[in-house]
Amino acid sequence: MSVLFPKDEAECAGLVGDIAGRGETLEIVGGGTRAGLGRPVEATHRLSSAQMSGITLYEPSELVIGARAGTPVSTIEAALAEKGQMLPFEPMDHRTLYGQTGEPTIGAVAAANVSGPRRISVGAARDHLIGVRFVNGRGEVVKSGGRVMKNVTGLDLVKLSAGAHGTLGVLTEVIFKLLPRPDASLTLVFRGLGDADAVGLMSLALGSPYEVSAAAHLPAEADFSGRTLIRIEGFPASLAYRRDQLVARLAAHGAAEALEGEAEGALWARVRDCAPLAGDGTGEVWRVSVAPAKAAGFVAGLSEAGIVRHFYDWGGGLVWLSRAAGALDDGAIFAAAARAGGHAMLVRAPDARRRAGPVFQPLSAGVMALTAGIKASIDPGHAINPGRMYEGL
Amino acid sequence: MAEIAFPAPDPEILARRDAIVAGLARLVAPECLITEADGRRPFETDALTAYRRLPMAVVLPRTTEEVSAVLGFLNAEGVKVVARGAGTSLAGGAIPQEDAVVVGVSKMNRILDIDYASRTMRVEAGITNLAVTGAVAADGFFYAPDPSSQLACTIAGNIAMNSGGAHCLKYGVTTNNILGVKMVLIDGTVVELGGDALDAPGLDLLGLVIGSEGQLGIVTEATLRILHAAEGARPVLFGFPTSEAAGAAVAAIIGAGIIPVAMEFMDRPAIAICEAYAKAGYPLDVEAMLIIEVEGSDAEMDATLKRIIAIAQAHGVTTIRESRSAMETAAIWKGRKSAFGATGRVADYICMDGTIPTGRLPEVLRAMEEIATGYGLRVANVFHAGDGNLHPLILYNINDPDEQARAEAAGNDILKLCVDVGGCLTGEHGVGIEKRELMTHQFAPVDLEQQMRVRAVFDPAWLLNPAKVFPLEGRWQGR
Numbered sequence: 073m074s075v076l077f078p079k080d081e082a083e084c085a086g087l088v089g090d091i092a093g094r095g096e097t098l099e100i101v102g103g104g105t106r107a108g109l110g111r112p113v114e115a116t117h118r119l120s121s122a123q124m125s126g127i128t129l130y131e132p133s134e135l136v137i138g139a140r141a142g143t144p145v146s147t148i149e150a151a152l153a154e155k156g157q158m159l160p161f162e163p164m165d166h167r168t169l170y171g172q173t174g175e176p177t178i179g180a181v182a183a184a185n186v187s188g189p190r191r192i193s194v195g196a197a198r199d200h201l202i203g204v205r206f207v208n209g210r211g212e213v214v215k216s217g218g219r220v221m222k223n224v225t226g227l228d229l230v231k232l233s234a235g236a237h238g239t240l241g242v243l244t245e246v247i248f249k250l251l252p253r254p255d256a257s258l259t260l261v262f263r264g265l266g267d268a269d270a271v272g273l274m275s276l277a278l279g280s281p282y283e284v285s286a287a288a289h290l291p292a293e294a295d296f297s298g299r300t301l302i303r304i305e306g307f308p309a310s311l312a313y314r315r316d317q318l319v320a321r322l323a324a325h326g327a328a329e330a331l332e333g334e335a336e337g338a339l340w341a342r343v344r345d346c347a348p349l350a351g352d353g354t355g356e357v358w359r360v361s362v363a364p365a366k367a368a369g370f371v372a373g374l375s376e377a378g379i380v381r382h383f384y385d386w387g388g389g390l391v392w393l394s395r396a397a398g399a400l401d402d403g404a405i406f407a408a409a410a411r412a413g414g415h416a417m418l419v420r421a422p423d424a425r426r427r428a429g430p431v432f433q434p435l436s437a438g439v440m441a442l443t444a445g446i447k448a449s450i451d452p453g454h455a456i457n458p459g460r461m462y463e464g465l
Numbered sequence: 466m467a468e469i470a471f472p473a474p475d476p477e478i479l480a481r482r483d484a485i486v487a488g489l490a491r492l493v494a495p496e497c498l499i500t501e502a503d504g505r506r507p508f509e510t511d512a513l514t515a516y517r518r519l520p521m522a523v524v525l526p527r528t529t530e531e532v533s534a535v536l537g538f539l540n541a542e543g544v545k546v547v548a549r550g551a552g553t554s555l556a557g558g559a560i561p562q563e564d565a566v567v568v569g570v571s572k573m574n575r576i577l578d579i580d581y582a583s584r585t586m587r588v589e590a591g592i593t594n595l596a597v598t599g600a601v602a603a604d605g606f607f608y609a610p611d612p613s614s615q616l617a618c619t620i621a622g623n624i625a626m627n628s629g630g631a632h633c634l635k636y637g638v639t640t641n642n643i644l645g646v647k648m649v650l651i652d653g654t655v656v657e658l659g660g661d662a663l664d665a666p667g668l669d670l671l672g673l674v675i676g677s678e679g680q681l682g683i684v685t686e687a688t689l690r691i692l693h694a695a696e697g698a699r700p701v702l703f704g705f706p707t708s709e710a711a712g713a714a715v716a717a718i719i720g721a722g723i724i725p726v727a728m729e730f731m732d733r734p735a736i737a738i739c740e741a742y743a744k745a746g747y748p749l750d751v752e753a754m755l756i757i758e759v760e761g762s763d764a765e766m767d768a769t770l771k772r773i774i775a776i777a778q779a780h781g782v783t784t785i786r787e788s789r790s791a792m793e794t795a796a797i798w799k800g801r802k803s804a805f806g807a808t809g810r811v812a813d814y815i816c817m818d819g820t821i822p823t824g825r826l827p828e829v830l831r832a833m834e835e836i837a838t839g840y841g842l843r844v845a846n847v848f849h850a851g852d853g854n855l856h857p858l859i860l861y862n863i864n865d866p867d868e869q870a871r872a873e874a875a876g877n878d879i880l881k882l883c884v885d886v887g888g889c890l891t892g893e894h895g896v897g898i899e900k901r902e903l904m905t906h907q908f909a910p911v912d913l914e915q916q917m918r919v920r921a922v923f924d925p926a927w928l929l930n931p932a933k934v935f936p937l938e939g940r941w942q943g944r
C-alpha cells in the first residue's frame with residue numbers, strides 16, 4: 073500500500089479528491105499511536121498528516137493555539153509550557169495501552185476527542201476545540217469555527233469533527249482554547265475503600281465548592297493498594313485551604329494523605345493513560361461512560377462478562393475495564409452499559425475482533441440513520457476512513 | 466440598505482390553512498392550539514421587534530408525543546415549522562412566517578429529575594433558565610450559563626442559540642453544560658442524543674444540535690450539568706480613563722494566568738444608562754468600566770483580587786470599588802444584566818454580538834465608534850471582555866425608517882469588521898434572520914454548502930425555521 077505525505081492542505085485536498093474520484097479509499101494516519109482505536113480500516117491508500125506540521129497561531133494572552141494536524145502533541149505542549157499554559161483537558165497518551173512508540177499528533181487528539189482526568193472539571197477535547205479546517209470526501213477544504221472562544225455562526229461542524237475518528241474528513245488544522253497551568257497541585261489519597269464508597273466520596277468532593285480538578289478510584293486489583301484520588305489545583309494558599317476543607321468534609325471515608333510533586337504527576341499520568349490495565353498489551357480494554365451515581369452498580373452487575381480488572385476516572389463517570397481477549401460475548405458489556413444509561417467502547421482488542429464486531433456502542437435506529445446521513449453529506453463515496461466507527465460507514 | 470427579506474409565503478399552503486388548522490386540532494387539546502389572529506399576535510416577533518410576521522397557527526404541545534404527532538402531520542402536509550421558546554431571540558431566530566406554524570415548548574416546563582451525586586438534572590426544554598438554577602440553589606448548586614434574559618428565556622432557546630452569559634468565561638457556554646437532549650425530527654421521529662453520561666457514544670450529534678437555531682428538530686427535554694456554587698463571589702468595579710486601558714488590563718489579567726469568573730466591560734454611555742436604571746454605584750466619571758468577579762473563600766478572593774488590582778493599577782485604573790455585601794453584589798449585577806432593558810428605555814436599539822480576538826479590542830472599539838459616527842448614530846458598549854464577545858448597542862428610533870436603515874447598515878459594518886480582524890458574526894445570540902446575509906462574509910461557498918448538506922440530513926425539504934441562518938440565495942437543495 074502506498075503512503076501519501078501531502079505537504080500542505082492544498083495538496084491534501086487534491087489527493088483526497090483524486091482518490092475519492094477514482095472510487096478508491098484512504099486511511100488517515102497521524103503518528104500511528106492510536107491505530108488501535110476504532111475498527112481497522114481497509115483502504116487502498118494511507119494518507120499521513122506527518123508533513124502538515126507546525127503551530128500556525130499562538131496567542132498566550134488570548135488563550136488560543138492553532139496547529140496543523142500533523143503537529144506532534146509534544147511540540148504543542150512544549151510551546152505551551154514555555155508560557156505557563158496547557159491543553160486543559162489533559163489528553164491521554166495511548167502509547168501505554170497499545171505499546172506504540174510513534175509520536176501522537178494534535179490532529180488525532182481532536183479527531184478522537186482524547187481527554188484525560190481533568191475532563192471532569194473543565195470539559196473534554198471537544199469542549200476546547202474551537203476551530204477546524206478539513207478536507208471532505210469531495211476534496212474540498214472546509215472551515216468551521218475559528219480562533220475566538222464564543223462562536224455560534226452557522227452549524228457547529230467543529231463538534232462533529234471531534235470524536236468522528238477521521239470519518240468526516242481529513243483534519244488539516246485545529247484550534248484549541250487553553251488554560252493557564254495551575255501554580256500548584258495536590259492530591260488527597262484515601263485507602264481501602266470499596267467501589268460504592270469510593271464513588272460516593274468522589275461525588276461528595278466533586279459536589280463541593282472546593283473545585284476538585286480530578287477524581288479517580290483505583291481498586292486494589294488495579295493498583296498495589298487500592299486508592300481513591302482527589303486532586304485540587306491552584307495557588308498555594310488556596311490549595312492549603314481547600315485541602316483542609318475537603319479533609320474535614322470527607323472524614324467519614326477515612327483519613328487522607330496528601331501527595332504532591334513528581335509522584336503525584338506520575339500517578340495521574342498512569343490514570344490518564346490507563347496504565348493500570350495495560351498489562352502485557354494483549355487483553356481487551358473497554359471504556360464505559362456512565363452517570364457517576366450508576367458507576368459502581370454497573371461494575372457490580374458485570375460478573376458474567378469476565379472482567380478481571382477495572383478502575384474509575386471522572387468521579388466514576390468513566391469506567392475502564394479489562395479482560396482476556398477473545399471468546400467472551402461482547403454484547404454483555406454494551407448491554408450492561410445501555411442498561412445503566414451509558415455507553416461502552418472497546419478500546420483495545422486484536423484486529424480480528426475489532427473487524428468482526430462492534431467497537432462503539434450500537435446506536436438506536438434513529439441516531440444511526442442520522443449518522444449515516446451525515447457521513448454521506450460529508451464523504452458521499454465513503455472514501456475517508458471507511459468503517460472506522462461502524463461497519464459500512 | 467435593504468430591509469431584511471422574508472421568503473414570499475406559499476399561496477398553496479395559505480389556501481389550505483383551514484384544513485391544516487383542523488388537522489392540528491385533532492392532535493392537541495383546544496387550549497394548546499391558538500388560531501385567532503389576536504392570540505397569534507404575541508408570536509409574530511421576538512426581541513428583534515422591528516420585524517413581524519403573523520404565523521398561520523400556534524401550537525403549544527404538552528408532551529414529546531404531541532410534538533411528534535404535530536411535526537409528523539405538518540411534515541406530511543409540507544408546512545413550515547418555527548420552534549419557539551420564550552421569544553427573546555435578539556437575532557430574529559423565533560420570528561415566524563405567514564405560511565408557517567409556530568410550535569412552542571412553553572407548556573413543557575417541568576423538572577424531571579435532579580441527581581446531585583452525578584451533578585446533573587433532567588428538565589423539559591420549555592423551563593426557563595432561571596427556574597433551573599432556582600430549583601437547585603437551595604442545595605448550593607447552579608446551572609452555569611446565565612444569559613441576561615434568564616428570567617424569561619428557555620433552556621430550549623438556550624440550546625438552539627448556544628447561549629452564553631457573564632459567567633461563561635470560567636464555566637463555558639450552553640454547549641459545554643448540556644449532556645443530552647431528546648429531540649423530535651421533522652418527520653416525528655424521536656431521538657435521544659447524549660444522555661446522562663459524558664461524551665457521545667458515536668458522532669457528537671448533540672454538539673451539532675446545540676446552536677443549530679431550530680433547524681434540525683424540536684428539542685423537548687435536556688440533561689444539564691449542574692455545579693456546586695463557590696463559597697463566595699465578589700464583583701469589583703474598575704474604572705479606567707480610556708477604553709484602551711481597560712482592554713489592555715483584560716489581556717494582561719488573562720496573560721498573568723488569572724481566569725476570573727466574569728470580566729464585563731461597559732463604556733461611558735452604557736455606564737450612564739445602567740446606573741440611571743439600577744443605582745448600582747457605577748462610577749460616572751470614567752470612560753470605561755470593568756466588572757470583574759472572583760470566587761472562593763474570603764481569603765482566596767482577597768489574594769486573587771490583590772493580583773488583579775495590581776494589574777489594573779499598572780494600566781492606570783482610576784476607581785476601584787469592591788462589593789461589600791450581598792445587596793451591593795446584586796445591584797452591580799442587576800445593572801449589568803439589565804443593560805439591554807435599560808437601554809430600551811432611552812432609545813430603540815439593535816444589539817450586535819460579534820466576537821473578536823481580545824488582542825484587537827482597542828482598535829475595534831475605536832473603529833466601531835467611527836462607524837457609528839459615520840452613520841450619524843450613537844453606540845453604547847456592554848460586553849463580555851474576557852472572551853472578546855462584543856455587544857455594541859446601536860441606538861436609533863424605530864419610527865424613523867431612514868434611521869433604522871442606517872442602524873442596520875452600521876451593524877453590518879461592525880460585524881464585517883469583527884470577521885475581518887479574525888472573529889465571527891455572532892458569539893451567543895445566533896444568526897437568525899439578522900446576520901443571515903452576512904454569512905458569506907465569514908464563510909466561503911464550500912463552507913456554507915457543507916453546512917447546508919448536513920442540515921439537509923435532518924430537514925431535506927427546508928421546513929424547519931427555513932428563513933434563518935443561511936442566505937436566501939444559493940441554498941443547497943439536494944443532489
Ligand SMILES: Cc1cc2nc3c(=O)[nH]c(=O)nc-3n(C[C@H](O)[C@H](O)[C@H](O)COP(=O)(O)OP(=O)(O)OC[C@H]3O[C@@H](n4cnc5c(N)ncnc54)[C@H](O)[C@@H]3O)c2cc1C
Binds near residue numbers: 511551614628685805
Ligand atoms: C434583554 C435580553 C438580554 C439577553 N441577554 C443574553 C445573554 O446575556 N446571552 C445570550 O446568549 N443571549 C441573550 N439574549 C438572547 C436570548 O435571550 C437567547 O438567545 C435565548 O436563548 C433565547 O431563548 P428563548 O427561549 O427566548 O428562545 P426563542 O427566542 O423563542 O427562540 C430562539 C431560537 O431557538 C429556536 N427554538 C426555540 N425552541 C426550540 C426547541 N424546542 N427546539 C429547537 N429550537 C428551538 C427558535 O426557533 C429560535 O431560532 C438576550 C435577550 C434579551 C431580550
